[in-house]
Amino acid sequence: ACLAIPVTSEKYRKVSRWSAITINYQRFIAQTKYDPTIQMIQEFQCLKVTFYGWRPAYCLFLEAKARYDQFFDIEGEPKIWWKGSKSGKKQAERHQTVCDTLEGTPHVEWHFLQPISYAYFKGIFSQFKNISVHYTPCADLMTII
DSSP states (O other): OOTTGGGEEEEEEEOTTSOHHHHHHHHHHHOOOEETTTTEEEEEEETTEEESEEEGGGTEEEEEEOSOGGGBOTTSOBOTTOOHHHHHHHHHHHHHHHHHHTTTOOEEEEEESSHHHHHHHHHHTTTOTTEEEEEOOOSOTTSOO
């Protein structure tokens, strides 16, 4: 049984400062609702932790990261000034804590639009047993909305 189902609820986030590519990639991966008139996107909350997408039939949460390769140097390491690798790891820790609390029943897929950020996070997330990392390109992110 998926222990996340009774404790997961829908919520909406204001995304007026997000780029069209970021919004569209989240919609592409998570198949979530988006209202451009009020700039609100659907997300999900489980045990006070936010996830971009939720597939209850698979007991699966989804996360989408669009244009992250710009934050990495030529060796594939995070640029010195970028704080996102630390915040990404903390987010993954919160996701894994939810999975642990729910007896390991849910899983989380993190999808990356670009290959360098995918490779980096696949490496640092290998310690999280319920999180898998995927390289999931999408061609037409400017035209989905």
